[in-house]
C-alpha cells in the first residue's frame with residue numbers, strides 16, 4: 001500500500017543515530033541541547049524538546065497555567081490531542097468553527113466564543129498553512145488570553161517571511177514519521193516568551209528545580225533538587241535528538257520536494273470533475289504537509305474505499321474533534337461547527353511525502369481520474 005505519509009531516512013540519519021548509541025549519553029545529553037539549538041534556527045524562537053506532539057500540547061497548556069474552570073477555544077479540525085491536552089488539565093474546551101478556504105480556525109468564530117474565563121486560544125496550521133495569528137493575537141490581547149499554535153503540520157512554514165514558532169505565544173511541534181521530518185516519536189514546544197519556555201522545560205522534567213537561586217532550601221546540599229509544581233517526564237532521548245538534527249539538515253530538501261509534488265497535484269488534478277483542490281494564500285510559504293482535496297457530490301467514502309482497494313493509502317484528516325465519544329459523553333453535539341463538518345464530509349488527503357516519486361504520484365492521479373470518470 002502506498003502510504004499517505006512516511007519518513008525519509010538516508011545514510012546521514014543512520015550515521016547520526018549510530019554515533020549517538022556509541023556515545024556516553026542515551027537520554028538527555030548534548031544531542032538534545034544541540035537539537036534544541038538546531039530547532040531554534042528553524043522556529044525562530046527557543047525550543048524545548050519533548051516525547052511527541054501530544055505531550056508538547058500537554059506541556060504547553062500546563063505552561064500557560066491552564067486549570068479547572070478555564071476555557072480553551074480551539075478548532076475541531078484537528079487531531080484530538082489539540083483539545084484533550086487542555087481537557088486533561090481540567091479546562092472546558094470550546095470549539096470555534098473553521099474558515100471554508102483553509103480549514104483553519106476562523107478568528108471571527110473565536111471572537112464570538114470568548115468569555116472572561118478564556119485562558120488560551122489554540123489554533124492549528126492545517127495541512128501546513130499557518131492560521132491567521134495576526135488577528136488571533138489581537139483578539140487574544142483584548143481577552144487576556146494566550147495564543148497557542150499547534151504546528152504539528154507546519155514546521156518549516158513561513159507567514160510573510162516569519163517562521164512558524166514566532167507567530168503565537170506558544171507553538172507545538174510533532175516529529176511523528178508522517179510529519180515534515182521525524183525523530184520516530186518526538187515533539188517540541190517553542191516560545192517567544194522566556195518565562196513560558198522555562199515553565200515548559202521544568203514541566204517536562206518532572207517539575208524538578210535544580211537552580212539554587214530558585215530553591216526554597218538552597219543550603220540542603222549539592223545533591224538537592226526540589227519540586228514546586230507537578231510535572232511529568234516528557235524528555236526526548238539523545239538517540240532520537242541525533243536523528244532530529246540529521247533530519248533538520250535535510251529540511252530544505254524536504255520542503256522543495258513537497259512543494260514540487262503539491263504543484264504537480266495542482267496541475268494534474270485541475271480539470272478533474274467533482275474535486276475541489278486546496279488553495280494557496282500568497283502571503284504564506286507553506287511546508288505543505290497534507291494535500292487535502294474535497295470530493296464533491298457525496299462520493300468521498302466511495303473514493304476512499306476504491307483508492308484503498310487500488311493500494312493507495314489515502315487518509316481523512318479529521319473527524320471533527322467533538323464527534324469523538326469522549327466529547328459526546330460530555331454533552332457536545334453534532335452540528336456545532338457547520339464549516340468543519342462540511343469539510344470533514346468531503347476531505348481526502350492524497351499521498352504526500354518527500355520520497356514519493358513522480359511515477360507513484362502519477363498512479364495516484366490516474367486512479368483518482370479513473371474513479372471520478374475523467
Ligand SMILES: Cc1ncc(COP(=O)(O)O)c(C=O)c1O
Pocket residue numbers: 052053054055078079081082124150152153174175176186187
Ligand atoms: C494537528 C496535530 N496535533 C497534534 C498531533 C499529535 O502529535 P503526536 O502524534 O506526535 O503525539 C498531531 C499528530 O498526530 C497532529 O496532526
